[in-house]
Amino acid sequence: MASVRQIARRIRSVENTAKITKAMAMIAASKLRRSQDAATQGRTYSENMAAMVSNVVSQTNEDESHQPLLETRVVSNVGILIVAPDRGLTGGLNANILRAVSDFIDTQTAPVKVVAIGKKGLDFARRNGLEIIAEYTGIGDRPTPTDTLPIGEAVINAFSNAEVDSFHTAYAQFVNTTLQRPVVQPLLPVSPSETSANAVGYIFEPDAGEVLGRLLPRYVETLIHHAVLEGNASEQSARMVAMNQATDNANEMVDDLTLLMNKLRQETITTELLDIVGGVAALES
Numbered sequence: 001m002a003s004v005r006q007i008a009r010r011i012r013s014v015e016n017t018a019k020i021t022k023a024m025a026m027i028a029a030s031k032l033r034r035s036q037d038a039a040t041q042g043r044t045y046s047e048n049m050a051a052m053v054s055n056v057v058s059q060t061n062e063d064e065s066h067q068p069l070l071e072t073r074v075v076s077n078v079g080i081l082i083v084a085p086d087r088g089l090t091g092g093l094n095a096n097i098l099r100a101v102s103d104f105i106d107t108q109t110a111p112v113k114v115v116a117i118g119k120k121g122l123d124f125a126r127r128n129g130l131e132i133i134a135e136y137t138g139i140g141d142r143p144t145p146t147d148t149l150p151i152g153e154a155v156i157n158a159f160s161n162a163e164v165d166s167f168h169t170a171y172a173q174f175v176n177t178t179l180q181r182p183v184v185q186p187l188l189p190v191s192p193s194e195t196s197a198n199a200v201g202y203i204f205e206p207d208a209g210e211v212l213g214r215l216l217p218r219y220v221e222t223l224i225h226h227a228v229l230e231g232n233a234s235e236q237s238a239r240m241v242a243m244n245q246a247t248d249n250a251n252e253m254v255d256d257l258t259l260l261m262n263k264l265r266q267e268t269i270t271t272e273l274l275d276i277v278g279g280v281a282a283l284e285s
Contacts, residue, residue: 001066001254003264004264004265004268005011007257007260007261007264008261010086010221010257011254011257011258014250014254015250015254017246017250018246018247018250018251018254020107021243021244021246021247021250022243022247024089024239024243024246025239025240025243025247028236028237028239028240029095029240031141031236032177032233032236032237032240034142035141035229035232035233035236035237036174036233036236036237037224038142038229038232038233039229039230039233041172041230041264042225042226042229043226043230043254045222046223046226048224048263049218049219049222050192050193050219051193052214052215053190053192053215053219054192054193055202056202056208056211056212056215057070057192057200057212058064058192058210059202059208060199060209060212066209067158067209067212067216069156069158069160069189069190069216069217069220070160070190070192070197070216071189072234073162073165073166073187073189074165075110075152075165075166076110076111076161076165077110077111077112077113077164077165078108078111078112078113078164078165078166078167078168078169079108079112079113079114079115079133079155079159079164079166079167079168079171079188080101080104080105080112080113080114080115080167080169080170080184081114081115081118081151081155081164081168081170081187081224081227082097082098082101082114082115082118082121082124082125082169082170082171083097083117083118083121083169083170083171083172083227083228083231084098084116084117084118084119084120084121084124084171085118085119085120085231086119086120086138086139087119087120087135089239089242089243089246090235090238090239090242091239091241091242092181092238092282093172093235094120094174094184094236097120097171097172097179098120098121098122098124098184099119099169099182100170100182100183100184101124101170101184102128103183104168105128105130105151105258106172106180110165111124111131111162112130112131113130113131113132113133113154113158113163113164114130114131114132114133114169115133115134115135115151115154115158116132116134116135116136117136117137117138117139117151118136118137118139118230118231122135122137133150133154133158133163133164134154134158136150136151139228141232141236143225143228143229143232144224145221147222147228148224148225148228151228152217152220152221152224152225153221155167155187155188155220155224156188156217156220156221156277159188159189166186166188166189167186167187168184168185168187169184169185169186169187169223169224169227170182170183170184170232170241171183171227171228171230171231171234171244172230172231172235172238173230173234174230174233174234174237176237176255177237177240177241178237178241180234180237180238187220187241190216190219190220190222198209231247232247246248263276
């Protein structure tokens with residue numbers, strides 16, 4: 001059994017670990033609100049832009065709506081954009097995202113190529129021997145559209161050059177502080193949703209085809225930027241929850257070790273008292 005000194009040393013070690021995890025939880029909590037607001041606002045913007053794209057497509061004739069990003073082709077190669085964190089300590093977040101990607105790959109009959117955002121997604125692609133089109137790490141906790149613009153260009157170029165015939169996006173959708181849902185959604189070709197009866201009418205200048213040709217790439221870039229924002233909010237919330245749980249577990253361990261140390265100390269004191277009493281009794285006899 002461990003000695004009192006060894007247990008005391010272990011208590012100090014666990015207490016230091018608890019201080020670190022508590023600090024990490026506080027840092028994640030301070031970043032979460034900003035990330036959550038950005039993800040929520042980005043979601044509304046993406047939904048409105050999707051409705052606008054659908055309206056524009058519905059108001060163009062067949063010749064004008066013939067755009068490369070709308071073209072549905074025979075799928076010879078599948079592309080997937082993996083949005084994952086650069087770091088760990090996020091509980092089961094990374095495992096859940098990569099499991100969703102793995103399940104998606106298992107359902108594909110064509111070869112899969114990857115655009116990886118974050119070291120975790122990049123490591124996954126390398127471990128599984130997937131062809132990597134492009135990789136992006138170190139985007140940071142406050143990504144701007146400028147930061148994600150090169151990603152959108154790489155995805156659009158890969159699709160336009162027929163390097164891949166369809167593209168999907170895999171990321172963790174932020175639901176609330178305790179729930180982040182991994183999703184795999186179609187990205188390319190763009191599939192406009194059904195227009196409502198109250199669809200807005202547009203007057204195009206110079207023409208609908210040119211407007212659509214400029215609008216579709218911006219729409220794809222918006223979807224990618226939104227996926228990054230959702231992934232960032234999910235990362236911060238998952239890290240905050242994981243570090244809070246780690247701190248609670250460390251505190252429970254400290255309590256258990258303190259109780260054990262007190263028991264050993266009491267046993268030592270009792271043994272010493274018994275030895276003293278026994279020695280006195282032997283002298284008196």
